[in-house]
Amino acid sequence: MASKVVKKGVKLIGAWDSPFGKRVEWALKLKGIDYDYVEEDLPKKSPLLLQLNPVYKKVPVLVHHQKPIAESLIILQYIDDTWKHNPNFLPLDxxxxxxxxxxxxxxxxxxxxxxxxxxxxxxxxxxxxxxxxxxxxxxxxxxxxxxxxxxxxxxxxxxxxxxxxxxxxxxxxxxxxxxxxxxxxxxxxxxxxxxxxxxxxxxxxxxxxxxxxxxxxxxxxxxxxxxxxxx
Ligand SMILES: N[C@@H](CCC(=O)N[C@@H](CS)C(=O)NCC(=O)O)C(=O)O
The missing domain is CATH 1.20.1050.10 (Glutathione S-transferase Yfyf (Class Pi); Chain A, domain 2)
Structure with missing residues (x-):
């Protein structure tokens, strides 16, 4: 498990039972990245979610330095590209x-x-x-x-x-x-x-x-x- 290396600027909008949101949570934790978590009430979507993911209006959304990234598999790649320290999620070749x-x-x-x-x-x-x-x-x-x-x-x-x-x-x-x-x-x-x-x-x-x-x-x-x- 990686030690905590990033202190601020990362926010995850998720839902506790979302398998897609959980991917991002796992990835952040495995990389040892500190983040703020915002639980979304999906039956009553928040203005924040609609603003951050206006196209799909779904969780998860990762916000890094005020910039949103949507779609869990894309977020995983973003996390791997941004925080390159171990563990590397994707193979190098x-x-x-x-x-x-x-x-x-x-x-x-x-x-x-x-x-x-x-x-x-x-x-x-x-x-x-x-x-x-x-x-x-x-x-x-x-x-x-x-x-x-x-x-x-x-x-x-x-x-x-x-x-x-x-x-x-x-x-x-x-x-x-x-x-x-x-x-x-x-x-x-x-x-x-x-x-x-x-x-x-x-x-x-x-x-x-x-x-x-x-x-x-x-x-x-x-x-x-x-x-x-x-x-
Ligand atoms: N392809 C998306 C799927 C995300 C997704 O379906 N999220 C669900 C929660 S599990 C959601 O936000 N549903 C709200 C809705 O469909 O309105 C991803 O991988 O992030």
Whole structure:
């Protein structure tokens, strides 16, 4: 874990149960950057959020020296580019960097979004979504096997792709429960299962995970709101 190196000028606008906001929190903590945190009430978006992210109106937003940056995967790269001290999140070689970004985008598009669809839908639509998430997860399983290390970032350090797929370790079980479905079968996905245990045991991650029960309440509520859009 890096020591505290930056004192001022960094603010994170997030929401406690947002897997995207949590990426930025993890990244700042892993780099040892001091920051102010502003919790956003998403049902009643603040003028601050609308001003800082007028295009998407979503959290997270990182403000550094009064300049906002939106979109969690872009923010992760900004953090890595700005604070270059250890740990380095992205590999140094261009192909390694491109590959990590590719799989991060893939896991957002094909795993995370489809899991939300599965959680919020029923019947055939749900079955189809669960099937496609499992197919997509096979690629992540394959990448972890290829790496053969504890984390994508290496044997000891969490990297960009670990942070990007970090939600699988703590949000996915909640979404499985809320959607009454099983996605992460440990027999089918032993590498992801082992990675999940490693990730959630890391001291920085372990102490910054929202409580499971509180998340269940929050995502049951979200499911109720979103379900009509998936029928
Ligand atoms: N692609 C965005 C997704 C951010 C996102 O969906 N944030 C949610 C919270 S988890 C949000 O702000 N939702 C409010 C809304 O959609 O109006 C990222 O990676 O930052």
């Amino acid at each position: 261009p192909h390694g960097r491109a590959t990590a970004r590719f799989w991060a985008q893939f896991s957002d598009d094909k795993v995370l979004r489809t899991t939300m669809t599965a959680m919020c839908s029923e019947g055939e639509k749900k079955e189809e979504a669960v099937k496609s998430v499992r197919t997509a997860m096979e690629y992540i399983e394959g990448e972890l096997n290829k790496e053969g290390k504890k984390f994508f970032g290496g044997e000891d350090s969490i990297g960009y792709l670990d942070i990007a797929i970090g939600w699988i370790s703590h949000w996915l079980p909640v979404w499985e429960e809320v959607g009454s479905m099983t996605i992460l079968d440990p027999i089918k996905f032993p590498a992801i299962t082992a990675w999940t245990a490693n990730f959630t045991s890391h001291p920085v991650i372990k102490h910054s995970l929202p409580p499971h029960d509180k998340m269940l309440v929050s995502f049951h509520r979200l499911r109720k709101v979103l379900a009509p859009m998936f029928t």
